[in-house]
Amino acid sequence: IQRIVVKVGTSTLTTENGHLDIEKIKRIVLELSNLQDKGYDVILVTSGAVGAGMGLLNISEKPKTLAEKQMLSAVGQVSLMQIYQTLFKEHNKIIGQLLLTKEEFSNRKRYLNMRNVCNAFLKRKIIPIINENDAIVSNALKIKVGDNDTMSALVSGLIDADLLIILSDIDGLYNKNPRKYDDANLINMVGDINEDIKQMAGAEGSKFGTGGMITKIIAAEMVTKIGTSLVIASGDDPHNITRIVEKENIGTLFV
Numbered sequence: 001i002q003r004i005v006v007k008v009g010t011s012t013l014t015t016e017n018g019h020l021d022i023e024k025i026k027r028i029v030l031e032l033s034n035l036q037d038k039g040y041d042v043i044l045v046t047s048g049a050v051g052a053g054m055g056l057l058n059i060s061e062k063p064k065t066l067a068e069k070q071m072l073s074a075v076g077q078v079s080l081m082q083i084y085q086t087l088f089k090e091h092n093k094i095i096g097q098l099l100l101t102k103e104e105f106s107n108r109k110r111y112l113n114m115r116n117v118c119n120a121f122l123k124r125k126i127i128p129i130i131n132e133n134d135a136i137v138s139n140a141l142k143i144k145v146g147d148n149d150t151m152s153a154l155v156s157g158l159i160d161a162d163l164l165i166i167l168s169d170i171d172g173l174y175n176k177n178p179r180k181y182d183d184a185n186l187i188n189m190v191g192d193i194n195e196d197i198k199q200m201a202g203a204e205g206s207k208f209g210t211g212g213m214i215t216k217i218i219a220a221e222m223v224t225k226i227g228t229s230l231v232i233a234s235g236d237d238p239h240n241i242t243r244i245v246e247k248e249n250i251g252t253l254f255v
């Protein structure tokens, strides 16, 4: 493994009231910094901008209109990056922000340009921090499919990642929604993403999360096709990132 994309979801980055969990972010930053010190290229795809905005404006209810959500994501994105910058600096790491839209990936010229930019980051050991540009995408936050899970898969393709790690509030894919069924079982490995697997993922996510499991399965489908593995694991303990890179058997591995 050489290049690793880590995607952290809203459910991992925010607390019960929807605000940012700074302690958690600190631990994620530590993990990524350690990996870079070990010689890996690391790319972070992060949600959490809306949560950061809610914290700044002291709002604890999910925004009701799209405009309100987009305003919160714009306000929050700045402070989210400020937090990452401060925390990464403690490890002597420089970060750069890339706010992308799906458009970048459907136009060849823009795609190639994006790839050059990403590689320029990595060449200088700058950690790219990527988020979907929610404030300008007209339906980005409204629809469920098309969140950062898909974005992280597109980015993995772009920079030819060896591994994509998606951290969530759940320790992997279960054969049915574990929040509803007590007898749900964790699936260790998936080699073939068929209709049964998609059925397991259902559609619903957690309180502040966006995609639920289904967008993660779609991401898995996208990356495994191009030879990148994906692990879905719990972000409750960010040290899981290192454990996964060191091939410990946690979460659900898609190959």
Ligand code: ADP
Pocket: 008, 009, 010, 011, 012, 167, 168, 169, 170, 172, 173, 174, 175, 176, 177, 178, 179, 200, 201, 202, 203, 204, 205, 206, 207, 208, 209, 210, 211, 212, 213
């Ligand atoms: P994130 O914000 O990290 O992207 P989401 O809340 O969008 O996370 O998605 C994770 C949630 O998906 C879980 O907490 C769980 O409630 C739900 N879920 C639905 N079906 C499953 C399943 N088969 N296995 C695991 N989680 C599932």
